[in-house]
Amino acid sequence: MNRTDDLPVTLVDEHAHAWTPRAARARFRAGLTGATAGVAAGHTQANLIAVPADWAYDMLLFCQRNPKPCPVLDVTDAGSWTTPLAAGADLRTDLPRYRVWRDGELADEPTDVLGYWREDLVAFLIGCSFTFEWALSGAGVPLRHIEQGRNVPMYVTSRQCRPAGRLRGPMVVSMRPVPPTRLAAAIRESSLLPAVHGSPVHCGDPSALGIDDLARPDFGDPVTAEPDDIPVFWACGVTPQAAVAASRPPFALTHAPGQMFLTDARDEQYRVA
Template sequence: MLPSELRTSIRCGKHQTHTSGVCQDYVQANLVVLPKEYAFDFLLFTMRNPKSCPIVEVLEPGQFQSKYGKNSDIRTDIPLYHVYEDGQLVDKKQRIDEIWSEDLVSFLIGCSFTFESQLIKGDIPLRHIEENKNVAMYQTDIQTEKAGVFEGPMVVSMRPIPDSLVQKAAEITALFPKMHGAPVHIGDPAEIGIQDITKPDYGDFVGIRDGETPMFWACGVTPQAVALHAKIPYMLTHSPGCMFVTDWKNEEYLQEGK
C-alpha cells in the first residue's frame, strides 16, 4: 500500500489501528499540535531534547498539509488522536478537523517505526510486527531538559533483540538520527526506572525470550508524558503507535543524511 492510499483509508475511517509495520519503506512521524503562544517554547524543548523529539517539519499556524505528503491533512490522516487539557487526557478522536483553529501550530517529530524496515532488511526480527501488535512504550526516570513550561520524563520504545544482533541493531538505527537514532539504553529496564517490563505504559508487551536483550529507543510519545507532568493547558497529539505516514522514502532520508 502506498502512503497516499493509507492516508485515504484512514481519512475514510477504514484503517483505525496502529501503523507499525505499515508502508515499511516510508518515513512515519509523531504529531504535536499546540496553540501558537506555546509554539516557541516547544520548539526550544525539541532543540534541547533532539533524541526524543527530533523535528521533521514545523507547519505555519493553521496549516494542516505536510510537505511530505501530497494532498495530506494532518487533521484527518492519523488513525487516532489524543486531546489534552491542563495535563489531562480528556478525549480521543478519529479526526480533529472539527476542533481545528487557525492559531494551532503543528510539529511532526521523527518516529522509530521509520527505521524498523531497515532492521528487517538487516535480518533483525521484530516480534511486535510479526504479531501485528503496537510496539511497547514505557515512561522512564530519564528527565528531559526543560524549556519554558515543558519538562518531564522521557518515554522509550522497547524491542527484544537476539543477543547476537544487538550491536548490529544499534548500528543500523544510528543511521536515523531524525528518527531517534541509536538506543538510549540496552539491558536491565530497572536502570532507567522501568519496574515491570511486562506492563508498558503504551502499546503491547510481546515478551523477552531467552537469548534476547531488551533495547530501548527514545520515543516521540515523550511530549505526551511532558503534557501530563507540566499540565499543558491544551495540546493535540497522535495516539501512541498511530502515526502520520509520509511520502518520504526511507532511502531518500538516508541519502539526505550523507
C-alpha cells in the same frame, strides 16, 4: 470520551506493508484505526503534536534540547494542516487516531480532530522509530511486536528531559527485544537514522531507566521476548505527550501512541551515510 487505553491496539492490516503512504492516509481518513508499525514499507512515519502558537517556541526549543526523543521533521505555520512531507495530506483527519489534551489531561481519543482544530495551532511532526524498522529487518533483526501483531511497547522512564520554557517531563522509550547476535546490527542501522531517534538510549536492564515491569508498558502492548533476547530501548516520540501531561498547556492535539502519520518521505532521505 472515546478512550482506547484498555484495549489492545492491533496492527492495521497484515498487507499494509505494501500500501502507499497516500493509500494508508486515505484509509485512516475513512476511519480505519490501528497501530501503524509495518505500514507502507520504507516510508517515514511521524509523531504529531499540535500546540497553540503561544506554546510553539517552548515546544520547538524542547525538541531542540531533546533531539533523541524529539527529532523534528517538520513544523507547520500556525493554523495550517498541510505539510510538504505528504502531498495532499490533512493532518486533522489522516492519522488513525488522535488524542485531545486539555490542561494536561487526556480529554478525548477521536479518529479525526476536525471539530477540535483551532486557527492558532502549530503542528510538529516528529520522527518515529517505526521508520527504522525496515532497516532493522533488512539487517536480520527480528521485530517481535510485528511478528506478534501488536503495537510496540512504550514506557515512561525516570530520565528527565532538559526543560525548555514552560515545558518539562520524562523521556518515553519504545522497546524491542533483540537477539544478542543481532544487537550490533540494530545499533548500527538505527544510528544512521538520527532523524528518527537514532541509536538506542539503553540496552539491557530496564531498571536503569526506572522501568519496573516490561510486561506492563505505559503505552502500546507487551511483547513476548525469546529467552536470550536483550531489551533495547529507543527514545520515543510520545515524549512530547508526557511533557504535555507534566506541563499542562491549556490545549494540545497529538496522535494516539503507535498510530502514526504516514509521510511520503522515504527512510533513505534521513539516512546519514
